Amino acid sequence: MLDTIGLKKIEDLVAHLPSGVRYHKPLAIEPGRSEYDILDYFKARGAENAAAGGNGYACFLGAGVYNHYRPVMVDTVVSRGEFLTSYTPYQAEISQGTLTAIFEFQTMICQLTGMDVANASMYDASTAVPEAAMMAIRATGRSHILTARSVHPEYREVLHTYTQHQGIPLDEFGYDAESGLLDIEDLSRTITKDTAAVIIQTPNFFGIVENVKQAAAIAHEHGSLLVVVFAEAVSLGLLEPPRDADIVAGELQSFAIPPSYGGPFAGVIACKEKWIRQIPGRLVGETKDSNGNRAFCLTLATREQHIRREKATSNICTNQALIALMATVFLAVYGKQGLRELAVQNLSKAHYLASKLKPRFSGPFFNEFVAQAETKSVSAINKTLESKKIIGGLPLEKFYPELKNTMLLCCTEMTRKPQMDQVAEVFA
Amino acid sequence: MLDTIGLKKIEDLVAHLPSGVRYHKPLAIEPGRSEYDILDYFKARGAENAAAGGNGYACFLGAGVYNHYRPVMVDTVVSRGEFLTSYTPYQAEISQGTLTAIFEFQTMICQLTGMDVANASMYDASTAVPEAAMMAIRATGRSHILTARSVHPEYREVLHTYTQHQGIPLDEFGYDAESGLLDIEDLSRTITKDTAAVIIQTPNFFGIVENVKQAAAIAHEHGSLLVVVFAEAVSLGLLEPPRDADIVAGELQSFAIPPSYGGPFAGVIACKEKWIRQIPGRLVGETKDSNGNRAFCLTLATREQHIRREKATSNICTNQALIALMATVFLAVYGKQGLRELAVQNLSKAHYLASKLKPRFSGPFFNEFVAQAETKSVSAINKTLESKKIIGGLPLEKFYPELKNTMLLCCTEMTRKPQMDQVAEVFA
Amino acid sequence: MSIQKVRTNPTQNEELLFERSSPGKMGYQLPDLDVPMVDAAEALGAGNTRSEIADFPEVSEVDVIRHFTRLSTWNYAIDLGLYPLGSCTMKYNPRINEQAARVDGMAWIHPYQPDSLSQGAMQVIAEVERCLLEITGMDAITLQPAAGAHGEFTGILLIHAALAAKGNPRKKLLIPDSAHGTNPATAHMAGYKVENIASNARGMVDTEALARAVDEDVAGIMITNPSTIGVFEENISQVAEIMHSKGALLYMDGANMNALAGISRPGDFGVDVMHLNLHKTFSTPHGGGGPGAGPVAVKQHLEPFLPIPRLARVGDQWSWNYDRPQSVGRVRAFYGNFGVLVRALAYIMAHGGNGLPRATYDALLNANYIRKLLEPYFDMPYKEPSMHECVFSDARQSKQGVDTMTIAKRLIDYGFHPYTVAFPLIVKGALMIEPTETESKRELDLFADAMVSIAKEVDETPDLVKTAPHTTRTAKVDEVTAARKPIVRWKRPS
Amino acid sequence: MSIQKVRTNPTQNEELLFERSSPGKMGYQLPDLDVPMVDAAEALGAGNTRSEIADFPEVSEVDVIRHFTRLSTWNYAIDLGLYPLGSCTMKYNPRINEQAARVDGMAWIHPYQPDSLSQGAMQVIAEVERCLLEITGMDAITLQPAAGAHGEFTGILLIHAALAAKGNPRKKLLIPDSAHGTNPATAHMAGYKVENIASNARGMVDTEALARAVDEDVAGIMITNPSTIGVFEENISQVAEIMHSKGALLYMDGANMNALAGISRPGDFGVDVMHLNLHKTFSTPHGGGGPGAGPVAVKQHLEPFLPIPRLARVGDQWSWNYDRPQSVGRVRAFYGNFGVLVRALAYIMAHGGNGLPRATYDALLNANYIRKLLEPYFDMPYKEPSMHECVFSDARQSKQGVDTMTIAKRLIDYGFHPYTVAFPLIVKGALMIEPTETESKRELDLFADAMVSIAKEVDETPDLVKTAPHTTRTAKVDEVTAARKPIVRWKRPS
């Protein structure tokens, strides 16, 4: 090949580089290792972590990342090279597999959320939230964002990062100290005619199911959009969809995505038909091929960076397609009835545990709740649990200084009664 | 569907069964369980086993089953539904994938063994050995089989089972007590003009590399065929192939097949061109399709049970196709140079360990050898090793009463020096 | 009617590994050697080491994945659609089975590791034994045989040993003309003379003829039930009585157990010994031809003869018992295809005692549905009620010069794997169709549509059928030339 | 020249999940509930619970596997062949990476579990950081960004914060007209005005024009190096000097790092901040569009502004440090796409310090080989030495009315995925070809043959080209109608 090119040695390929830019030292990285050594390395590192299911730990953490069982079908499908090793489906004629699956994904997200349009995925919910906020700003022509404090604290942090450098004013409103629900009065107080969007989450960070209708009424009354966020997607199997929202931004990790220390996950944005041209990210649409057969392709690309450049709705390019495919397979496996049953199991488990503890809030909750520790400190409780190979709940004081000595506990279909009973015992 | 058939209820489908044959009780088997429960069950059972690599055990057992690293590519390929869930490739037009892979398999087995023909697989070596013996009987028209005692004891047991009910006389000859090699004099003594085949194994059960040429000369001199057996296929990467054999019967477990408590493995029979019509099992042959493109199909089916019934060369039908595919992928991954390097690593590791112990035999060995325990009993040694999460060697007295207080130790590329040093220490 | 099931698409060509090799290419990397490298010629003797493996593959890792991925696209598979091979029970192979078999503690256990370190594996074996005995109604079982034919062989050895123990192993085995080829081949391998017995006009064993045929030389009969025409042997209990009255035994080929699981037990209708095909009834994947497992279940009187070793409970531990003086001996090294047993147990656990009969009913339903849809178009020589499969003949189509194999090839154009062709032998030009319970009505309807469409083509455009397949990347394969001048390995063109 | 790479074969049709649903079908089974079942309406309030999810799929397990297996056969993929998308670095995705990411101790760790129970994960992160810093020659790095564009955004925020800390974040970012669309989109999202700067005749940054353009309002420049025409910016060091002399910063889009790894380090030629695409250079799979990871590496002066939390070594333990007053804040929840980092580290370990530059050279070799073979047939507007990709234009073919997109569609008939079409914008009708190092000479030769053959077809049978593709199961897709009347979800036909 060098011959064909007309070169003598491989280094000639970079002979033209300006002097000074070449790096002549060997990289200070160990020489190449065998598969066996590599697997060994990751197994060894893995053994240094607690792994729910993996090395016998039970885990009561939720807070945006949930331990749900992953049907074997999911990895079976996503491991097929045709899905795993294909690019973004720009060439529709040889990408109908990916395109069809995304179209199904978009449809299922609409069915679950009650929205008309869903995109092909965002990085995760934490980045979907600011994208939804910016979408609302574009849609309303207004400037301010108003967020409930019961939205996931890390989503709010990311929103803060995104907005601050653009000079978008960001306000927050509180939650009701007794119920854990939105503080509707505070919302009414803080919303203004500059508010582009009110952002709430349901189930909220405390696991509590919000009254979306009520929030929507207030937002709409003020001409703002309502953005509804979800972090625990399994709840959509059971909860009334947030039909009154204008935009929904969510996290799909619960749909067969392993916790993986926080990623890769898949976010999604869905909205009412009206805002379709404001939605960021890829969209797949139905059309026909030249033989008249149904076909799918990426569409409305004029919203996107590769066409519109600085005028695009977002800079997003690579998204989380394979992870969204995992979610799609998961939803196909569970289906209409299964997703509901799954949600009911989650609900039942959390309520069982809650019945043995002292929930901090009175609002209705799905599969997590805030427990108030009384006799012991939450850190002492967690230490004791750790010695029993149980990872306890998330202490909330770090994010909510007012919620002293509380922890957020989550139960899923993978949580088993003996461990729940142990938690209750340690709390007592 | 019942309507279409003209029935009212599903039980009507069996209404015609003679009375007395229906089973009306519920089966005494637990109700159907979820994937999650099933995996849990097998993980729990698995945790009750020592698993080389899996739960921290190092394993020095060989004796026909070897712990070799399985390249990730192997399961990647065999997990593709197109290979995993297809049937025997009787319909050539839609089975070219399987057929092509088998043709490659047959070719590689020929390249490795020095034979002209290899079949598409047998159940394992233990059943391939009697099939090879019967093949020799058909080929020579003779009646007796003569087997070296250094052939794997369980292969010999299976051979015994197969031959006894057919009234085939089965004799054995010994090994040299000092070298562990074939006792050539004993062979010369026991071989007769009725001997259809002399069966030897190399590396033999003690890990020792036999002189195939010499054995072949004696067998051929007496008009018998020489059947060469191999149990450790990785040795073929380094050893002179048994070109002087008439039939080769081997075990491919070493080629990326997990030990799985003894199966599924894949056996194979290869032979000289001359005996092609005597070979049992499936054969894939090259041909063309009606467009003139190269194509493959099952061939010489007139040897097989579905055509020839009681006159078939064997009753084998289902074989070990997917396992043979694992071997094929393994060989493709390692290739010409890799298989040799792998064999050299095996050789080097075993010789390292042997250098610290007292080998019982002086013959050249590949990756296993018989160690003579002196100060301690082999069972005491193994007990001590077990406490260090090391599975020691196979005590040989059970199979060879004369080999008192010895064990067969095996090292592969997965054996690591610290554990070898520990074994040496415990032996001392 | 047009082809509704498939459209053509480009699939990659691919050479053989040997042809795509180039010197020095590698797809592997070994761990560093942590001990001194040994010189092979020195350690083994120069005469014992080979030079290179001539023409062996030299390819990169990406070459390997592409090679096999491309090849795979040339295959049909259950994962792609209906695979209605009669007698083969091509049901869906659940992926949880594969996962279970790959659990470290299942995959990485050495058969010679101490029993004390293998209790989990032995418990799995015990559980498989228990479930299969419950399903068959038999008394004892060996899981050692590696496939159906191997099970047959084991079962016949048991008969041989049992009769020999009574003084005379006898000489003959009776085998119906409808039997699978492995039955006579097995009988022969076990040293018996095969006596074929003709089926009666309804495809069943002719009990009167049978009674006449059984004499002191007859060791037993090998019966497939449901038979290979998918029909339950209505006289199975009489058959058993006839055999037993003459001191002979009844072997049942359990390949068709998918018609019976949970609704009828061979142990209850006189069977002495039988095999199961875990790769049929119990959903372990066929993998392009194997592996399988062929457990053999027996009545108590044959138990002493089962292969060694036998699983035994000693105190609170499992152990392997080799002390079985009457055993026929080993039929395979170690304990059988353990990994296949794991998969079968996963299947049994997923269905459970409640699900297994449900699956059986669904299998029957699907077969009878297909039968109903196709009966108007294809000749059905035996009209007895179908169990899990239905067998037609090409009698009508052959008048147009189109035989069952030709119809099969045309079916490929319609996007289906063909049914079993030309078996059983008692049906001339047989089309043997077994849909299994895992097929949906929709897939069955499409299949029936395709078959009906082909039946019409046979009348209207017979040449179109005769030259099929037309759409596959590989056209009709010349099997005759392949057999005439066998090329069974690649060689470097000289 | 004929099509050598592919032949057509039937592939299964398949409806949407919603269309193949039937009421009551299920593909799952849940474990038994071990606590009392809670009534949802009671626990949550009736208004909070939904009735059924209208039209949601109801399919069996076998339906699911068939559905997605069939769909998969409609895709092209690296595992099937060359995927020469310029700027996308579609290299082989090693399966060991997937295995590593699925190790229980990597996949099943919760981001909020105590640091003491996550040391292995944190060690992996530390190791990825160390390796990427070594490869880039930068001083500090954040692994939080989820993809390239996200990395760009993070990087620009860093510039913004650093300049703001000095008193003035400034207003404009300079972006060459050759830049990828994410660059201007990012600048805009970060609140900067985009100022496009024209490339010179050789496709490079015009340093004189640049010097004129940089003023006190300019925060920095976003440069892709090698540039999107696959050419190393020869004046990169001067560019850095110009920027720095005006207090502005140099951002490097590292999407093309596959041309540099191990042979040139951005940290050594003046780059202040850059991102990497682990899903390009470091072989993590594209998965039909993602996920990726877009780490951002910086020089020391930007380190204080990196997103929180930062990995820190405290004693002999890793911990997360949130106490970073100057940080721009979080750009993503948790710690980034950890599973992608695991894959990238597996890749780095497999290649090692010795293998990475080798891979880079091979990438350059392959690109230059393709260039050499195609230059006689296609117009090449910028003739500077190519690095890892080469960019042609359709100038010659467009005279026959055939543009780059049309050639791309015809290439599909030849069995290849097309190159990148119509990017970069500085090349009218661009054909942007990046073969990567994992392609064999044989695959490249077949590709070049196909391209040459198409070039001839454009002259001889242009209509054949214009109506392509001809062989795919889906013919040319009508994208215009799709955009005109968007149907972005399935609805039950009324």
Ligand SMILES: Cc1ncc(COP(=O)(O)O)c(C=O)c1O
């Ligand atoms: C009726 C019948 N008997 C026996 C067999 C042989 O079983 P195996 O292929 O597992 O050896 C088969 C399978 O093909 C069969 O259909």
Ligand SMILES: Cc1ncc(COP(=O)(O)O)c(C=O)c1O
């Ligand atoms: C040059 C260049 N810059 C930026 C990007 C954006 O990266 P990502 O798709 O990971 O967001 C890409 C990838 O498409 C690219 O090619």
